[in-house]
């Protein structure tokens with residue numbers, strides 16, 4: 146596998162996962178689809194080039210993604226980390242970066258894909274939940290699983306307390322997965 150050097154992180158919001166990643170790995174570029182995302186301030190503070198692409202400024206998802214692909218190629222990106230990027234990835238991005246887009250989701254996939262995954266787990270009465278880093282495919286919160294971490298849901302827990310536990314695990318495993326991809330312990334090309 147060709148060595149991966151240049152990493153991009155795609156965000157839409159707070160960017161706490163971006164923060165965890167950039168504290169452990171050099172990031173070449175941050176891209177947001179939301180101009181107000183706090184993640185952009187984190188990137189700027191860390192001296193990372195950051196760009197905004199708003200879907201409403203493009204006539205189609207294809208042209209929106211093509212603009213993002215061009216920016217990623219300009220920065221010679223070899224790994225794309227979705228970190229709270231609130232969009233389904235389409236064919237244009239997937240075809241440009243096959244087996245090179247990963248995502249983190251706050252549940253033990255395949256359980257509870259989609260929005261409000263921690264609330265979904267609590268509403269279902271789950272005694273455990275957690276987070277998953279996976280390779281991205283054309284479906285939402287779907288694709289081969291690279292790493293998971295579990296957290297226990299105690300009777301005394303609230304949504305806020307479980308969210309905090311899940312985030313803590315996210316911030317631990319996302320940089321770890323990236324480290325294992327960079328070291329060759331996780332071989333993306335060999336994942337079916």
Ligand code: GRF
Pocket residue numbers: 158159160161162163184228229230249250251276315
């Ligand atoms: C995280 O819970 C992540 O799993 C999900 O979106 C949230 C992003 O949080 N995909 P942040 O922007 O990294 O703080």
